[in-house]
Amino acid sequence: MKIHNKGDRFWLGDHGHLFGAQGVMPIWWKQWNGPGGQHRPFNQKRQNSFDRYYKKDGMRGWVEEQLKLLNRAGVKLLLQWTDLALAIRASQEGIAFVPVLLGPEEVKQWIKSGATADDGVAKVKQAAKKLRNRIEARGHDPVDILSGIIDFEEPIWMALMEGALHGDKAVDVASEMFPRCADILRKEFPTVPVWSSKLAGSTRKNHPNYGW
Numbered sequence: 001m002k003i004h005n006k007g008d009r010f011w012l013g014d015h016g017h018l019f020g021a022q023g024v025m026p027i028w029w030k031q032w033n034g035p036g037g038q039h040r041p042f043n044q045k046r047q048n049s050f051d052r053y054y055k056k057d058g059m060r061g062w063v064e065e066q067l068k069l070l071n072r073a074g075v076k077l078l079l080q081w082t083d084l085a086l087a088i089r090a091s092q093e094g095i096a097f098v099p100v101l102l103g104p105e106e107v108k109q110w111i112k113s114g115a116t117a118d119d120g121v122a123k124v125k126q127a128a129k130k131l132r133n134r135i136e137a138r139g140h141d142p143v144d145i146l147s148g149i150i151d152f153e154e155p156i157w158m159a160l161m162e163g164a165l166h167g168d169k170a171v172d173v174a175s176e177m178f179p180r181c182a183d184i185l186r187k188e189f190p191t192v193p194v195w196s197s198k199l200a201g202s203t204r205k206n207h208p209n210y211g212w
Contacts, residue, residue: 019074023081024066026050026059063089070095080153084134088145096147098195101127103153110155115164117177124151124181128188142189149189151181152197 029050054062063086070078070090078087080100087097101124102110113119128149135142156174159165165173178197185194 020077020079021070021075021082022079024070024078024086025081025083026062029053029062059085062086067093077147080150084138088135088138088140091145091147097145098148098150099131099146100150100153101131102151102155104158107153107155107158111159111162111164115155115159115173117173117180120152120155120173120177121180121184125184125188128184132188143191146189146192148193148195149185150195150197151178151185155197 030048050062057064063083066086067089071093075095077096077098078090079098080103082097082099087099091097106123106127110120110123131149132142135145155177156165156170159173160170181197182194185192
């Protein structure tokens, strides 16, 4: 794939478009009460943006409109926090979907329960089965919808930051947990590429006050 540049801007492919989006969820519309979103000009009852703009068409209308926006922007990759209905429609139009099974909130739960490899593997196994069931319940094969899959959102970095793991112990947990999680994903989603968890920060030295 050719790399293009103009000044200090670089991009891949034929056009200077966005490559990916972290996620697109309808709940963000419900939470948005900023300019144009809050429908309360004279102390009227607040109406969230989703209900205001999609009262007639609901989720179906929202999905179709977000898909048009993604195509216009040139987004070709959707990651975590993407609504599944939108991800399925987008995948049918060539937009890749690579979900993260356990995001920050789930990682915090893992940390609170001890940040062990066994618990991490169990959580990934449960989340993988849940995702498979949700896709199949909508009449699709996960292999056709997923362009890849990621188990954790920076579990080691968060464990280091919270002081749950230090130095070589963090390396030991990562070395045991990540391969086991990858095996689960390969079994649950055959032929779907397994993307790596993010491993941020130095984990080779102990700094008890900081965790890395």
